[in-house]
Each structure stands twice: as structure tokens, then as C-alpha cells.
Amino acid sequence: METNELKKILDLGVKREIKAYEFYRDVAAKMKDDTVVKVFKQLAGEELQHRETLEKLEASPTTAVQFAAPPVDYKLAEQTEAPDPTTDMKPADAIALAMKKEQEAVEFYRKLSAGTDNAEVKGIFDNLANMELGHKNRLENVFVDIGYPEVF
Secondary structure (H helix, E strand, O other), X not given: OOHHHHHHHHHHHHHHHHHHHHHHHHHHHHOOOHHHHHHHHHHHHHHHHHHHHHHHHHHOOOOOOOOOOOOOOOOOHHHOOOOOOOOOOOHHHHHXXXXXXXXXXXXXXXXHHHOOXXXXXXXXXXXXXXXXXXXXXXXXXXXXXXXXXXXX
């Protein structure tokens, strides 16, 4: 693969990770619910780790980077409406919004993967999609816990 092409891909990934970090950081700072704040702060930290991973690849494209296997996709985000962001969002709404953002990120990287015949580029996009799918999966689990609590 051409080095310039790989750099563009990785730059794009870094920019998306920065935006995701800023989103989670900003929402965590505005929310009052401790559970949402905790989850969003964790996700912000993970987005920074994703950024660091991509920057390592950018600095040394031959560096071996281990990506986790893709988690199960329950597709709950696809069945949930994205609420408008507000500072007084209910916890379930904040999680629903984050789920939708992660769904969009997964779809973005999957679309890029489908658009290339280069196996190396396809692998990078698939791994980026899987990283975001991990967040989506985690948020869907939190959403079920918050949105559908068991009552005894």
C-alpha cells in the first residue's frame, strides 16, 4: 500500500477519535447522573487510547498492533431514536445518543472498508469498525440496564 494513502486513512481515524473523545468529555462534564459520567469518562479515555494506537501506526506503519476481536452486535442502537443533546438529559437518553454516535462510527468505517480492494486498507478499516463496535456494545448493555431496569 502506498504510504501516502495509509497516512490519509490514519489521519482520518485520528480526527474521528479526537471528536469522539471531545464528545464524551464534554457530555461527562455536563451530566449530573454519576453512572453516565463514569461511563462517558471511561469512553473518553478509550478514545484517547484509540488515537494513540492510530498515531503509533502512523509513525511506524509496520508496527504490529493487536486489535480485539469484534464483540457481538445486538443492533439495539439501530432500533433506538437519537435524542437531542441537552444538559438535563435523562441517563437513558444520554446513553442512547452515545449509542447512535458509535453506530455511525461503525457504519462509517465499514463503508470505507467495503469501498476498497486493498486487503491491508480493508483490514485497518475493519479493525477501526471493531473498536467502535466495542463501545457500541458496551453502551447497549448500559442502556438496557438503565432503560429497562428489573423490578421485583
